Amino acid sequence: MQKLVLLGDEAIAQAAIDAGISGIYAYPGTPSTEITEYVQHSKEAKEKGIRSSWSANEKTAMEAALGMSYAGKRSMVCMKHVGLNVAADPFVNSAITGANGGMIVVAADDPSMHSSQNEQDSRFFGKFAMIPILEPANQQEAYDMVHYGYEISEKYKIPVMLRITTRLAHSRAGVSRKVQRPQNELALPKNLTQFVLLPAIARRQYKDLLKNQENFEMESETSGFNHYFDGKNKKLGIIASGLGYNYLMENFGAAGCPYPVLKISQYPIPVKMINMICNECDEILMLEEGAPIIEELLKGILNNNLKIKGRLDGTVPRDGELNPNIAAVALGLTDTRGNDVPSLVVPRPPSLCAGCPHIDSYLDLKAVLAEYTPGRVFADIGCYTLGALPPYSTVNSTVDMGASITMAKGASEAGLTPAVAVIGDSTFTHSGITGLLDCVNDRSHVTIFILDNATTGMTGGQNSAALGKIEDICKGVGVEENHIHVLNPMKRYHEENMKIIQQELAYEGVSVIIPRRECIQTIGKKNKDKKAEVKK
């Protein structure tokens, strides 16, 4: 079969379709978004009836995927690393319920924080939950691992984590497809209390999970994804995980690496293989894309005499993603870095698009806030986070999805009144509603801006679960109707909007202001699509 040129994300999606999933669940988040988008746009997926629309957040996505697994069908759930924090509760517990139909959890990490607020390593979570983790080094392996992942998920009745990072997610390469498998039939678990985590049942299931660890380790030793490559020069042995392996091999090319190499792409850690390379070699170099997880395990507290170089001793930088040059320097090879960047080159940070409705919303808000002392705007995750940068310089916090409303609440209760929250429409339905309920129940003095651009903008314009529902949700939660205002964020309504904002900031209760205008990018895209239709 001809090779497809696919992003790592797309290879995972194509593999999921080929491996016979019945549904994929996700909330958009860079660098995981394109997995679900690929399934949504796939004709094949449509023909096979694979469900794929966006979930309200990662927790609802994880639970729905687990429900599909309960019913005996294969499911996939995808999220960025911080999305796994949101889904942590069902994720960790799904290891104890186990799976019925095959279930894969894709966690896409973003080392170097290209588009994220932190660079946590999801392998910690997989280890915490004690489930098998697969960490592909390239697009083909990502494709193959999805097939294998469903196999072991159904063999051991356990959800499997597929951990990827930005460079794999957003890099294209040729991928060969495998045989396509049919979807599973509806088939409930043999034991209908398998998913009931009452203490008596959970204790038993937990013991099963613990017992299964030796099986998972046996898989890690024998699946072939972890591989020991012998080398003549035993002065050094290299343990490289995920993309670390590519950066290592880039430095040797066709000649091959002269040192023994252990490529790790599956967890739990293959202890026998680790022992082998550590016994063979005088020193070990660790190349891990992410946190020094294997390195810490090897070093432990009671350090043995083996020298282990890596992120912990400064051989490799402690933070950020790896690259071929970092690997070169760690190997003692020459750094091939070219000329420096000329000093006249200045940074070009991302900015709100020309015509973006958030610009007008911030200009309205900023003008009104000029009357108050600074430092009272709690923002959220989305394009509008860019309101922290000049010329707006309005935002004082961005922490996690939904934190704007609840942090404004806490600050207001500490005496910082009025406190302002700024949250997008999609972020509001992701994690803002419960915080709003807290505000209403406490009658907190907060003014909440829900910037409604009718889309999930930052990740590329996906459907927003909030579309057409925001006022009803606010009313339903208990916000007084006369303190819910919809504004048109346009220059010509500046004065009018300012008056409403002034009035609501002064109100000592919960106000919701909804500046509403569609994202300039999604409008542009719709117009383009229309034009293309007409031309046809």
Added chain:
Amino acid sequence: MKKDIILAGVGGQGILSIASVIGIAAVNLGLNLKQAEVHGMSQRGGDVQSHLRLSDKIIYSDLIPYGKADMIISVEPMESLRYLPYLSPDGWIITNDKPFVNISNYPPPENVSNELSARKNSISIDADKIAKEAGSLKSANMVILGASSPFLDIDYGKLEEAIRFIFGRKGDDVVNVNLKAMKAGREIAEKR
């Protein structure tokens, strides 16, 4: 055969279309390919880059090592200079010389072009003007691709084929404008 190419520009300038054309041509020639892209936050008017790697051998890294890029292809002059640490000592810079100014502290354009002409191997062209003459300002990226084409070691016909494949969905007019733009860019580079 090995070509490591840094594609540079500002979010929205169409560097990924250049990557697609070269990529499809390369795959049709049976070459291996890896292409790392930037998605997400930076696409909002920030600096963006793509690492495009072609080879008849196995390609390990998705990222080009520093000092190993054969070319920097850029649709914006200052952006072409941002990636100099990646350029090999004999590598070429092919760039649009039309600044894209969306920041208040953009350096004086003449300083940028002086910096570029001080480089060993660089070609700067007014791709915007040439694209307009070819029929659409939007095809400035294809002008730059055309100017880079003599250095690519890829049969020119294969690039034309790739343009027809990618833009075919949008109709013959769009295909022809892009073909014309690429041709105009190539002619200019060949004259230098």
